[in-house]
Amino acid sequence: FPGCPSGKLVQIEYAFNAVNSGSTSLGIKATNGVVVATEKKLPSPLIDDKSVTKTYMLDEHLGVVYSGMGPDTRLLVTKGRKAAQEYFRLYQERIPVSQIVRELAAVMQEYTQSGGVRPFGVSLLVAGYDATGPHLYQVDPSGSSWAWKASAIGKNATNAKTFLEKRYHAEIELEDAIHTALMTLKEGFDGQMDENNIEVAIVGHDQKFRVLTPA
DSSP: OTTOTTSOOHHHHHHHHHHHTSOOEEEEEETTEEEEEEEOOOSOTTSOGGGOOSEEEEETTEEEEEEEOHHHHHHHHHHHHHHHHHHHHHHSSOOOHHHHHHHHHHHHHHTTSSTTOOOOSEEEEEEEEETTEEEEEEEOTTSOEEEOSEEEESTTHHHHHHHHHHHOOTTOOHHHHHHHHHHHHHHTOSSOOOTTSEEEEEEETTOOEEEOOOO
């Protein structure tokens, strides 16, 4: 590559640094759904926490959670929602989760080799439930995407993944997955964890993506 004889694309490395300094997010695919959870730490106690969200619905059966630069996420969310609506308009059915992941990954990859733009400083976990069942995908700034049984992104991702490897099993159900997700977040949480500084979203058999509210 011109300007980078080592073959490393430093712009992408910088984007990954932005992800790795972002707050921790994780996802777990269960037999009957998917849960995603994230830290939602605010820079100041004066900010109204109801005005800040880290999980976004792209279509009624799928949504995303991010780690990294929040404003970068909004463009991807807009493009994802548009792709979902265009698919529905054409086929009168909900977009498969794998297809919207390909759309988002294509956008992120394009930004790694286009003039006048920089890579997205964000990684996404995409959770959805379509005709083929529950799905969890991770999309990175390089444009690569993978299907996962459980994954974590953000500053505590390595420890969170180690914790998930010990706790995850193939027969896990959604209720247990939610419990495991909360335990994993708590393991690396800096300070007191409560309903105001985390966000949890699920999608189950009903194929409705929703953010959970405190009991």
